[in-house]
Amino acid sequence: MKFVPYDYQRRAIEKIISQPSVGLFLEMGLGKSVITLTAIKQLIYDELDVTRVLVIAPLMVAKDTWSRECDKWDHLKDLRVAKILGSAAKRKAAIAEDADIYVINRENVVWLVDNYRGMWKWDMLVVDELTSFKNPAAARFRALKKVRPKFRRIVGLTGSPDPNGLMDLWAEIFVLDGGERLERTVTRFRQLYFRPGRTNGHVVYDWTPVEGAEAAITHKISDITISMLSADYLELPDRIDRDVRVTLTDDERAVYKKLEREHLLELSEDTAISAANAAAVMGKLLQLSGGAVYDDNGGAVEFHREKLDTLAEIIEASSEPVLIFYGYRHERARILKAFSKYEPRELKTETDIKDWNDGRIRVLIAHPASVGYGLNLQDGGHIIVWYSLPWSLDQYQQANARLYRQGQKRPVIIHRLIATGTVDERVADSLDRKDTSQAALMTALKDLREEVNQ
Template structure:
């Protein structure tokens, strides 16, 4: 296929070529992979700026997306892709093969850095889903930080740069500019732009931006990051968000309240215990779904209210395919059992993706962490049901973009099953807050291509 870049894609390609480090905050469906590959091919074979390129990506994306994109476009299909995946002997064999671009999953970044040590061979690195490096304590961040001075060019790709707030930005931006804009340490960044929020004596739980900090951070990043929204450049299908209130029975509601109040729910087969606020939140989310793991790791079912609500979604779809996102293994098991007459499939393989897109699956079950990146599922259906909505804005947005993207021919309907009066309602509220904060960042660094062109 001949690649005819849109105006915004041409702008992104130009920025990658011009800048030794750049963050492309491009919405899902805008073709950031094709842009990165096109610029890489130019830098490698026309400008002779780079010789060996590493792509760090989520596993599913590393397995499929980058090789599929090179094969898709006429101007890229000569590029040789080596997949540094699987057992160690396979990864080493891939590294020793002759290729232009080496693709590795982010979980193996630490291994890769240790494997090469000071003999780091990659002069260009592309981080697909830069936001997966948002934790300064994560091993993958610390490993890549060690070799960052040895990297000549770096590109960070993401549609969700600040999924949980502006604190997420420091590690990502540090990998781009080695601390030039937001400081050399996360501590200095916090002290400069944030103030303590919720705390318990000396323990600080949250950090709130100081007055004008948001504008100052956005300004700092304006020359390094380019933001592009799909709504500005693509004719996206209509999106219809639907909240389906789920009423718990009096018995189930009483058990929910008891666990929330006492942090302990005695059961015949094994108690449900919540020792910390985080554990309690997790247990309450499970209970809102209808089951919870007890102290022995066994799933105890409390109600079928969400399963019955999902029944309504399936029946209303009238035979049309429904993509159902779940959070817990017991969610998956219970949905499979409850809807066994429909023969629901769990999204695992490339064949599952093909069967969905070919219209052969009526109910596809997927976890947002495994189906959140790089999968084109829009051909198979236009209905999403969130059996349990995640706290993570990144997972939520990426998962919805599997259907709500360019190429979708119908309005996308997104159902959210929300247990009334429970923590489910808090999740929906928090996601809305996070989205507003992230949109402010994206707007601040948005590429004003039309203004530049005039």
């Protein structure tokens, strides 16, 4: 296929070529991969400025997207891609290949640095999904920090650089500029742009941006970032978001409320609820709304099938391929069993992606965390069903963008199964308000706890 870049894509390509560090904060569907690959080819073969490129990406993206993009576009077919994936032996063999681009999943960054730091062969870095490095305490960030000076050029790609707030930006921008713009340490960054929010003694549970922080931070990083919204540059088909209300019977609702109360009472009676406890309890409540609870042996005990029955109606009525996002193991198992007549497939491999896009899969299921970034699924269908919603705006938006993106030719229909009177309603509301921060999560659970204590 011939690549005819849009004006914004041409500007982004020129930005990568002209600057040593660039953050492409482009919304989903704007073609971050083809932009970056086009710049890479020019830097390697025309400018003679780069020899080998290391791409760090989520696992499914590392397996499929970068090589698929090279195969898709005529001007990129000569680029040689090696995949540093699989067993240690396979990874070492891939590193030994003579290639232009070496793609590795983010989980193996520590291994790569530990084993090849002294014989580094890459002079350009591309981080596909920069938010993977938002945590400065994570092992992958610390490992990448060690070899960052070895790269002459760095590109960071993401559609939402601060899905959980401005605090995420420090580590991401550090990857790009080594601390030049947002301070050398996260402690200094916090001191300048934030004040403590909720505290318990010396423990700070969250940080609140000071007045003007967002504008100041945006100005600081504006010279090395490009930020664009797909709505401003693409003509996408219509998107229809549909909340499908699922009504539990009186008995089912009683079971849910009893279990909900038990889980909420596990939270501390203190005013402050820790983020870890809140996330765990929210996960348990979402599992309940899906219709099952785990017993002491780890087995799933089903207490309602209302969502499965509603999902069956949607699949039958559509008579077309359906992509279903599930949240928990029992949901995965129950969906696969309930719709076995459709020979459902779970999205795991490059073959699954190809078969879906070629129209050979009627029902495809996936966890949103595994398909969130870079996968192109728009050729295979236009119907999404959220069996359960995630408490993550980033996961939600990225997963929807697998179908609602450039190249989609039909209106995209997004069904959200909402069990009335359950935590589903609060999660849906938070996603609609675009606020799934830790503070919002803890507030939601605190309110729920007060309700059950009344």
